[in-house]
Amino acid sequence: MLKGKGIPIFITFxxxxxxxxxxxxxxKPFGDIEKxxxxxxxxxxxxxxxxxVDSLIGMHFRKLKRKDENWFFSLxxxxxxxxxxxxxxxxxxxxxxxxxxxxxxxxxxxxFIVPLQSTMFSLxxxxxxxAAYRAFRARNFDxxxxxxxxxxxxxxxxxxxxxxxxxxxxxxxxxxxVPQMAAKRGIGLGISLGALGVSIRIILGIxxxxxx
Amino acid sequence: MGTTIGxxxxxxxxxxxxxFLYKDNPFYKFAEHLYVGITAGYWIIYTWAYVIQPMxxxxxxxxxxxxxxxxxxxxxxxxxxxxxxxxxLSRWSIAFTVGMGAGLGVTGAIxxxxxxxxQATLVPLTGFNFETFNNFLIVFGVLTTLIYFYFSKEQKGVxxxxxxxxxxxxxxAFGASFGYTVMARISxxxxxxxxxxxxWLKVLR
Numbered sequence: 001m002l003k004g005k006g007i008p009i010f011i012t013f014x015x016x017x018x019x020x021x022x023x024x025x026x027x028k029p030f031g032d033i034e035k036x037x038x039x040x041x042x043x044x045x046x047x048x049x050x051x052x053v054d055s056l057i058g059m060h061f062r063k064l065k066r067k068d069e070n071w072f073f074s075l076x077x078x079x080x081x082x083x084x085x086x087x088x089x090x091x092x093x094x095x096x097x098x099x100x101x102x103x104x105x106x107x108x109x110x111x112f113i114v115p116l117q118s119t120m121f122s123l124x125x126x127x128x129x130x131a132a133y134r135a136f137r138a139r140n141f142d143x144x145x146x147x148x149x150x151x152x153x154x155x156x157x158x159x160x161x162x163x164x165x166x167x168x169x170x171x172x173x174x175x176x177x178v179p180q181m182a183a184k185r186g187i188g189l190g191i192s193l194g195a196l197g198v199s200i201r202i203i204l205g206i207x208x209x210x211x212x
Numbered sequence: 213m214g215t216t217i218g219x220x221x222x223x224x225x226x227x228x229x230x231x232f233l234y235k236d237n238p239f240y241k242f243a244e245h246l247y248v249g250i251t252a253g254y255w256i257i258y259t260w261a262y263v264i265q266p267m268x269x270x271x272x273x274x275x276x277x278x279x280x281x282x283x284x285x286x287x288x289x290x291x292x293x294x295x296x297x298x299x300x301l302s303r304w305s306i307a308f309t310v311g312m313g314a315g316l317g318v319t320g321a322i323x324x325x326x327x328x329x330x331q332a333t334l335v336p337l338t339g340f341n342f343e344t345f346n347n348f349l350i351v352f353g354v355l356t357t358l359i360y361f362y363f364s365k366e367q368k369g370v371x372x373x374x375x376x377x378x379x380x381x382x383x384x385a386f387g388a389s390f391g392y393t394v395m396a397r398i399s400x401x402x403x404x405x406x407x408x409x410x411x412w413l414k415v416l417r
Contacts, residue, residue: 003300008307008386015308019315023323037312039267040283044309046263047287053252054294067342073241077249084253087261098257106258111218112225113254115407116247119229125232125397132390149387150394157395175388178346182353183385185329185377189354190361192321192329199317202310202364210310 005145009205016203057081084108223412225403353381 015037022033068074084105091103098105132147144201155161156172201207228243268284271277272292290305298388335347359371360378367375386409 005303008303011304011307012311012314014317015311016315019312023319034316037292037316038402040280040286041309041312042263042288043268043280043283044290044305046259046268047290049259050256050291051293053256055253056248070241073245076242077245080246080249081253084250085256088253092257092261099261107214107218107333108250109254111222112246112250115222115226115404116229116243116250119226119404120244120247120398120402123229123232124406125394125401126392128390128397132394142379145380145383146387146390149384150391153388153391154395157391174346175384179351179353179381179384180388182350183357183378183381185350186354186357186361187334187382187385188325189329191360192325195317196321196326199314201323202314203318210306 005208005211008211009208012161013203013205018107031115219411223408226408352377358379 018033019037022030025031057078060077063074064071064078087103087108088098088105091098091100091105095103097103100106132150152168153172153175155164156169156175161168161172198207202210225243225246228239231237232240268280270281272284286305286308290299292301327382333351335350337344337348337351356378358378358383359367359374362371362375365371406416
């Protein structure tokens with residue numbers, strides 16, 4: 001009985017209904033439920049991070065143990081992880097928080113994570129350019145419309161656009177405020193209605209795929 | 213001294229990543245794996261410092277908020293996935309978080325998005341001026357976009373034309389988002405090149 005899906009479905013129903021009911025009763029103890037539940041959600045998510053890290057490190061540890069191809073890079077990953085955690089613990093003991101401006105943990109963030117992250121994302125500028133080229137080659141009305149809009153928006157946001165025509169930034173603003181807004185709103189409404197439907201199905205126990 | 217070493221490390225890692233523009237190579241792989249490892253470690257410490265300690269341990273130990281045993285219990289049983297014999301317990305945690313998300317989803321979707329967006333779309337369509345024209349385009353665009361995503365009936369006749377106009381609006385929106393994304397990436401690229409030329413090589417002042 002305990003191992004079945006009955007208890008989880010009941011928990012989902014109960015928690016879901018409490019969340020909905022609390023929305024309509026803005027008095028204690030219901031009034032604070034949304035804020036409290038978001039804190040609880042963060043706490044549970046914090047524990048799940050251990051599962052994710054275990055999966056990541058476990059996979060690379062196995063690659064290292066088997067001496068698979070590129071095992072050296074798995075070693076780099078494990079050493080990077082271990083060093084960061086060890087430094088974090090030491091600096092927490094030393095300063096009370098690892099995020100102190102003078103800590104080596106902040107040093108790792110500033111000189112390893114920040115440059116690696118922003119460079120990784122900036123690399124996408126080149127690949128987006130090649131994707132745009134491929135989209136342009138599609139040679140149909142929709143693809144051309146997409147690309148022309150993208151070019152107008154890009155030019156309208158830089159000084160060069162204003163040099164070409166003083167109307168270009170205004171036209172860009174109009175695209176953002178009217179046709180772009182309309183489609184974005186339509187897509188958003190579709191997503192929200194879909195999310196609403198799925199949420200109700202989950203609470204009522206009709207949708208159970210998350211338990212498999 | 214520490215700053216100088218840091219700048220050299222950051223510059224080296226930046227160049228390692230950009231070496232991928234030539235082709236996949238060991239320098240890129242090194243930087244990529246280092247990034248994943250360090251980031252995973254960073255988030256462990258971050259979760260401890262900003263979630264577990266201030267939201268769970270401190271209130272429970274210092275303020276005696278023993279109600280927090282409930283999320284702690286659900287968090288701990290999530291870890292039973294490590295033990296196949298009792299891994300079914302983790303379903304309770306998943307059910308708890310999914311129920312919470314679904315409950316917030318119902319109220320959040322209606323109150324946070326659907327009603328405000330419908331309200332914003334109910335704009336005046338009277339008079340002959342540019343504002344009315346824009347308002348008409350917004351209403352028309354929202355309706356045709358919704359028609360494009362309406363799959364419960366075969367798209368024939370009015371629905372087909374509505375859907376065709378809807379995809380035109382959607383393409384304009386995607387184009388605008390694409391342009392924005394490109395601009396954001398290029399500004400990051402400029403930032404990295406500026407770092408290399410200014411902080412590292414000191415060519416720019």
